[in-house]
Amino acid sequence: MAASRSDATSLPTFDGVENLITMTDIQKAFDELCVEEESMNGELDNLLEHQTALENKMSGLHKILPNLQILETDSKQLSSMVSFTSTLAENVSSKVRQLDVAKSQVTACITRVEDILDLKFCTDGVQTALQNEDYEKATGHVHRFRSLDENILRMSEESGEGSTLDSSFRLLQEAEEKLKSIVNTKFDAAVHSGDFASIERFFKIFPLIGLHEEGLTKFGKFLSSQIAEKSRGNLMIAESVTHKDKNANVIYAETATQLFESIANIIEVRQPLIETYFGSGKLFSLMKILQKECDRQVRQILEKFKLKRDFDAVVQQVQQNAVFHRPSATEKFDPKVLDVLLSEVVLLNTRTELFLRFFRRRAVGDMESAYSNDDLKEKIKEIDKFISNCDLNRLMQELIGNYIMMEEFFMREMVLKAVSMDTVEESSHTSSMVDDSFYIVKKCVRRAVSSSSVDGICAMLNHASTVLEQDFREVLFSRVRAGFPSGFDLTQAYNMVQSSIQQGKLQSSDQEKAKTTFLVAMNNAEVSCEYCKSLKSNIEEEVLRSFSKSSEQSKAKLQSCVTDLGNVAVRLKEVVDFGVSQLRSSAIKPRIKPLTDAFLSTSHNISEDDFSNYEANDPWVQNYILQIDNMLATFKSALSTENYDTFVSQVTTEVTFQLEKAVLKTSFNRLGGLQFDKELRALVGYLSSVTTWTIRDKFARLTQMATILNLERVNELLDYWGPNSGPLTWRLTPTEVRNILSLRVDFRSEEIKKLKL
Amino acid sequence: MDDYKYLFKVVLIGEAGVGKTCLVRRFTQGLFPPGQGATIGVDFMIKSVEVNGEKIKLQIWDTAGQERFRSITQSYYHSANALILVYDVCSQLSFDNIPHWIQEIEKYANTKVFSYLVGNKIDQINRREIPSHIGEQFAKRYEMKFIETSAKEAENVDALFYDIATELTKQAHQQALETDKGVNFKAHNTSTISSCSTCLRF
Numbered sequence: 001m002a003a004s005r006s007d008a009t010s011l012p013t014f015d016g017v018e019n020l021i022t023m024t025d026i027q028k029a030f031d032e033l034c035v036e037e038e039s040m041n042g043e044l045d046n047l048l049e050h051q052t053a054l055e056n057k058m059s060g061l062h063k064i065l066p067n068l069q070i071l072e073t074d075s076k077q078l079s080s081m082v083s084f085t086s087t088l089a090e091n092v093s094s095k096v097r098q099l100d101v102a103k104s105q106v107t108a109c110i111t112r113v114e115d116i117l118d119l120k121f122c123t124d125g126v127q128t129a130l131q132n133e134d135y136e137k138a139t140g141h142v143h144r145f146r147s148l149d150e151n152i153l154r155m156s157e158e159s160g161e162g163s164t165l166d167s168s169f170r171l172l173q174e175a176e177e178k179l180k181s182i183v184n185t186k187f188d189a190a191v192h193s194g195d196f197a198s199i200e201r202f203f204k205i206f207p208l209i210g211l212h213e214e215g216l217t218k219f220g221k222f223l224s225s226q227i228a229e230k231s232r233g234n235l236m237i238a239e240s241v242t243h244k245d246k247n248a249n250v251i252y253a254e255t256a257t258q259l260f261e262s263i264a265n266i267i268e269v270r271q272p273l274i275e276t277y278f279g280s281g282k283l284f285s286l287m288k289i290l291q292k293e294c295d296r297q298v299r300q301i302l303e304k305f306k307l308k309r310d311f312d313a314v315v316q317q318v319q320q321n322a323v324f325h326r327p328s329a330t331e332k333f334d335p336k337v338l339d340v341l342l343s344e345v346v347l348l349n350t351r352t353e354l355f356l357r358f359f360r361r362r363a364v365g366d367m368e369s370a371y372s373n374d375d376l377k378e379k380i381k382e383i384d385k386f387i388s389n390c391d392l393n394r395l396m397q398e399l400i401g402n403y404i405m406m407e408e409f410f411m412r413e414m415v416l417k418a419v420s421m422d423t424v425e426e427s428s429h430t431s432s433m434v435d436d437s438f439y440i441v442k443k444c445v446r447r448a449v450s451s452s453s454v455d456g457i458c459a460m461l462n463h464a465s466t467v468l469e470q471d472f473r474e475v476l477f478s479r480v481r482a483g484f485p486s487g488f489d490l491t492q493a494y495n496m497v498q499s500s501i502q503q504g505k506l507q508s509s510d511q512e513k514a515k516t517t518f519l520v521a522m523n524n525a526e527v528s529c530e531y532c533k534s535l536k537s538n539i540e541e542e543v544l545r546s547f548s549k550s551s552e553q554s555k556a557k558l559q560s561c562v563t564d565l566g567n568v569a570v571r572l573k574e575v576v577d578f579g580v581s582q583l584r585s586s587a588i589k590p591r592i593k594p595l596t597d598a599f600l601s602t603s604h605n606i607s608e609d610d611f612s613n614y615e616a617n618d619p620w621v622q623n624y625i626l627q628i629d630n631m632l633a634t635f636k637s638a639l640s641t642e643n644y645d646t647f648v649s650q651v652t653t654e655v656t657f658q659l660e661k662a663v664l665k666t667s668f669n670r671l672g673g674l675q676f677d678k679e680l681r682a683l684v685g686y687l688s689s690v691t692t693w694t695i696r697d698k699f700a701r702l703t704q705m706a707t708i709l710n711l712e713r714v715n716e717l718l719d720y721w722g723p724n725s726g727p728l729t730w731r732l733t734p735t736e737v738r739n740i741l742s743l744r745v746d747f748r749s750e751e752i753k754k755l756k757l
Numbered sequence: 758m759d760d761y762k763y764l765f766k767v768v769l770i771g772e773a774g775v776g777k778t779c780l781v782r783r784f785t786q787g788l789f790p791p792g793q794g795a796t797i798g799v800d801f802m803i804k805s806v807e808v809n810g811e812k813i814k815l816q817i818w819d820t821a822g823q824e825r826f827r828s829i830t831q832s833y834y835h836s837a838n839a840l841i842l843v844y845d846v847c848s849q850l851s852f853d854n855i856p857h858w859i860q861e862i863e864k865y866a867n868t869k870v871f872s873y874l875v876g877n878k879i880d881q882i883n884r885r886e887i888p889s890h891i892g893e894q895f896a897k898r899y900e901m902k903f904i905e906t907s908a909k910e911a912e913n914v915d916a917l918f919y920d921i922a923t924e925l926t927k928q929a930h931q932q933a934l935e936t937d938k939g940v941n942f943k944a945h946n947t948s949t950i951s952s953c954s955t956c957l958r959f
């Protein structure tokens with residue numbers, strides 16, 4: 001504190017004393033020095049005050065001083081003692097370390113001595129074992145010898161053991177070579193003589209003498225020859241099967257299945273043996289060898305299959321017919337024969353897929369217990385590549401390719417046939433082509449599904465969509481597009497349509513024929529739309545079930561193709577909608593319009609007398625209802641339930657449309673409004689009775705018109721309008737309301753204008 | 758799931774080895790796959806693109822070129838909104854086979870399908886066998902659009918698919934307009950595009 005203060009004042013006081021030129025500066029410096037002097041004095045006083053206390057403390061410290069000297073000597077002594085101890089400890093620990101090294105050297109030495117003893121023991125043992133044909137024992141010795149580190153053992157050569165070691169090694173190496181050749185020969189001999197016990201005995205020796213691959217190859221070849229022999233036998237039996245045999249139609253698929261089963265069985269039985277003696281991760285090597293044999297055998301089975309079933313000729317014929325689109329193509333084939341052939345192909349593929357799935361599962365499973373992470377991925381890739389490139393797979397891809405072509409041909413031809421043989425059955429709204437076509441399509445797609453080939457199924461789903469859209473829907477659409485002819489004598493025309501349908505045969509009149517064709521086509525489209533939806537959901541369910549464990553990619557492909565099939569329903573619905581629009585313009589409108597026009601010739605500006613007269617002799621609505629009823633009845637028998645509902649809905653729409661127009665052209669008084677209300681109630685009541693849904697909504701505008709026409713006074717409208725409308729939602733605009741009010745002859749237009757709406 | 762305005766099906770066809778799979782991978786995953794095996798049957802990928810601010814989904818079907826898969830791949834033509842026929846500019850053979858593929862298109866696809874002729878592998882400058890103008894002439898004759906690409910160097914690959922998405926979107930808009938005017942009752946499969954817009958949400 002004091003130091004910093006003297007720093008602050010030093011400048012003007014001493015260094016700058018020459019610079020103090022003016023009086024004011026000097027005065028200022030002097031003042032500052034005075035202030036400083038004063039504070040110094042204060043500080044000195046303060047220190048003097050404490051003097052006695054400080055002196056007391058000093059004398060206390062003087063008394064302690066001798067003790068501190070003792071402390072110093074003591075600690076010096078302690079320090080030298082500690083450093084002495086530490087040196088001692090270090091000496092001891094280095095001895096222990098040396099001891100450790102010595103100990104491990106002794107252990108190594110013991111091991112080496114043991115190894116050398118072992119080597120000697122092996123050398124002697126292997127000779128005896130070989131002499132005694134105890135190959136397992138000899139193998140044990142060689143295996144032990146192979147585990148010794150020759151270089152380390154040779155280090156002890158200088159110590160006089162050299163020559164003995166040398167000869168031991170030579171002997172053992174000779175023994176190993178000898179053993180290898182003996183095992184090879186013995187294994188071959190065992191295979192030759194079919195001595196299974198010996199085959200297995202020597203197979204186990206291979207990995208112990210470092211011959212893993214050789215062992216697996218030899219064993220694989222042996223198993224292959226067994227597979228081949230068995231399969232040839234089965235194929236021979238298959239060739240001799242007669243028609244009557246219950247398996248005759250699928251005999252080649254069965255023969256292939258037997259082959260797959262025998263291989264699967266071998267893998268199943270041999271897997272533990274290989275795992276135990278060869279270790280994990282080796283099974284795939286053996287499986288590859290077996291698969292090669294499988295490829296060869298399947299090729300032979302397929303060759304015989306094609307020969308027997310005349311497969312190539314059928315394929316060629318179908319190809320040509322498909323290319324030239326010969327109309328009578330089916331004549332050449334007995335569909336039943338094709339049917340049978342396709343079923344066998346599908347079965348062949350199903351069994352193949354099952355087998356390949358088994359193959360992959362086993363190979364991957366074995367790899368999983370030997371490898372992990374990236375190594376495992378690499379191995380699995382190798383397995384997948386092997387499977388996708390194996391002959392069996394290629395052969396099946398070819399077969400499925402041909403199958404799809406034939407199945408599509410079969411489906412298309414049968415659908416075309418169903419369409420060309422189309423007949424209208426009595427008591428049915430649809431014709432035979434619908435049930436027949438969907439039966440075929442469903443059959444073909446489901447057969448494809450049973451093949452388990454994802455690409456095959458997708459292809460058939462696509463083809464099914466195409467056939468249904470092109471060959472089936474187009475026919476219905478062209479029939480509907482031809483239109484519904486509207487004749488002059490409508491009542492008669494309707495009656496004839498009705499009777500022609502009831503009699504189940506077409507009448508001579510071209511127009512009648514056209515009408516029936518139109519209505520049936522429309523029903524067909526509507527029913528087909530439903531069939532299509534249910535076909536889609538059935539197939540979807542089946543596919544989801546069968547392929548729940550497949551890859552996401554496969555599932556996505558299937559889903560997409562199934563969805564496309566479902567979309568055909570949308571296209572069929574378009575045909576129905578088009579038919580409905582046709583009916584509306586050529587049947588409903590021309591009929592409803594004149595009937596509604598009759599409303600215009602019924603006065604609604606009436607007296608009390610007129611009103612009661614109308615009560616007794618209905619002027620319009622009863623006949624109107626009767627005519628509509630006739631018309632609906634005619635179409636009810638000719639249309640499917642769905643279409644009939646749509647038809648009634650269209651009629652209702654037309655009725656309300658025409659009637660609205662008529663009302664706007666009519667003059668009313670109060671009683672006339674009442675009359676209209678009665679008429680409307682009758683009409684709504686009737687139409688409600690013939691529909692399954694509520695039609696009141698369609699009549700909302702007309703009902704509101706009737707309400708307006710029934711008012712006592714113009715202002716009474718406000719009881720129903722705006723805040724007073726309650727649950728009523730007005731479907732009429734304010735302008736329309738004024739227009740309707742002005743239809744009342746007894747309402748003054750100024751009053752209507754004045755209404756605040 | 759996510760929303761999109763239209764979904765279009767694009768099918769790639771052409772001889773094996775011309776680079777169809779590489780084109781699809783380049784476009785959908787932005788990579789050039791090293792040594793993948795030949796396509797088996799049909800592969801399937803989806804990629805969304807934006808056309809004038811509208812989200813468009815392209816469903817891309819990559820087919821195998823080998824003969825034995827022909828009947829499977831043919832089944833995809835009919836519902837395709839666009840077809841991409843690919844050849845290898847370094848392979849006369851692949852180009853010589855183009856007429857055969859065009860026949861296939863005429864036979865199985867919709868008459869009005871939007872189709873593209875694509876000459877791939879233009880990065881191999883020194884090995885080129887088919888000059889650009891030959892390919893272009895050919896495309897003109899068959900009323901196809903034409904572009905040359907390199908899946909390896911990512912040249913024109915996005916351009917190809919974006920052009921397809923743009924053209925199909927334009928067609929779909931026109932169609933929607935016609936439907937609104939009520940003239941959509943034509944004979945041939947005219948509403949595939951619009952009906953597709955509701956399909957396949959998984």
Ligand SMILES: Nc1nc2c(ncn2[C@@H]2O[C@H](COP(=O)(O)OP(=O)(O)O)[C@@H](O)[C@H]2O)c(=O)[nH]1
Binds near residue numbers: 772774778794822
């Ligand atoms: N240089 C070059 N090679 C390509 C190109 N596209 C594909 N390839 C190679 O052509 C071969 C076949 O390609 P891939 O896509 O499998 O043909 P795909 O059978 O038509 O599907 C592969 O070896 C690719 O690496 C390219 O643009 N340039």
Ligand SMILES: [Mg+2]
Binds near residue numbers: 777779796819
């Ligand atoms: Mg490919």
